[in-house]
């Protein structure tokens with residue numbers, strides 16, 4: 001007990017002698033194999049501190065379902081103590097006055113010094129810490145089954161042209177080239193990687209951060225939409241509605257050649273006991289190797305009516321930047337640590353590449369916030385983009401020009 005108290009103090013946790021054990025209800029959408037392994041690390045650490053973890057998992061990749069449930073809980077005056085919310089959504093909850101101030105924990109643990117500014121900024125509302133970051137995901141990845149590529153006699157593509165050549169060859173060999181889940185957020189995840197490949201990082205920001213009307217209706221946007229539409233020629237009939245981890249399973253089992261997904265997909269390969277390089281390949285989405293679309297997961301703390309829950313919240317917040325949590329959580333999750341000073345020797349080649357690219361793009365340009373994962377814009381603009389992207393992807397008659405015009409209008413209306 002004494003050791004634990006000391007450890008808690010060293011880590012800046014607030015569980016000092018005489019502190020109360022509390023309950024902490026944690027809302028999240030980490031329900032796939034890899035995700036569940038990752039969040040259980042935090043649960044164990046919080047329970048080791050003597051607090052009670054109440055798990056509130058709302059299934060649904062990308063978090064749309066969880067956000068809906070969170071809103072109704074908040075409206076009824078009963079939000080969970082902690083919730084997996086991120087990006088600009090944190091600002092929206094902060095504006096509504098729901099979030100607890102974490103500055104004491106942040107000061108005690110030196111968050112300002114430990115976190116890259118790009119990460120810290122997302123965690124603050126009006127200059128105060130209100131959320132704690134757990135990881136950085138890279139979204140612009142492609143996951144491939146090398147045996148499937150080999151049997152079709154094609155190389156892993158590194159450009160968009162090579163992608164379509166490979167997809168044709170795989171299709172001709174009787175393989176499903178792309179494992180896709182037809183859900184709005186997954187469509188948007190693929191779409192934003194294609195925008196990055198076609199237009200580059202500056203164009204990506206013009207469209208998804210600035211919402212520049214000229215860029216939105218430019219030839220580059222139309223070209224991006226056309227390239228995106230081509231994906232639909234290479235997916236199987238079971239795609240509509242499919243969960244992302246089921247699509248990853250298709251690549252794992254060799255039923256499809258590749259998937260375009262953030263590195264939470266790696267958590268599934270890891271949970272299946274597979275090794276990158278030999279059993280599966282992680283490669284940047286074709287044409288985006290010098291860019292990094294970031295998606296930072298975080299837990300925001302909601303103000304609680306009782307002191308013991310507040311205590312448990314602060315204890316949890318004090319744990320997440322520790323070496324132990326950052327390493328174990330991120331090894332399971334597929335992401336990289338939020339702290340760039342971490343020893344990466346326990347991490348695999350995909351994570352080492354992600355960390356290198358995260359640092360180099362932060363220094364030289366190419367680090368862009370994910371639209372599909374709530375980092376670049378408000379939830380209403382994101383929703384407007386999702387709607388057009390999904391409608392266009394599934395439509396038999398909508399042209400890329402029409403989609404570009406519709407998206408530009410929908411964004412303007414949602415701003």
Ligand code: BGC
Nearest residue numbers: 060061062063264295297373
């Ligand atoms: C989250 C990831 C999660 C993924 C699939 C993303 O928006 O940031 O943590 O694994 O959705 O659910």
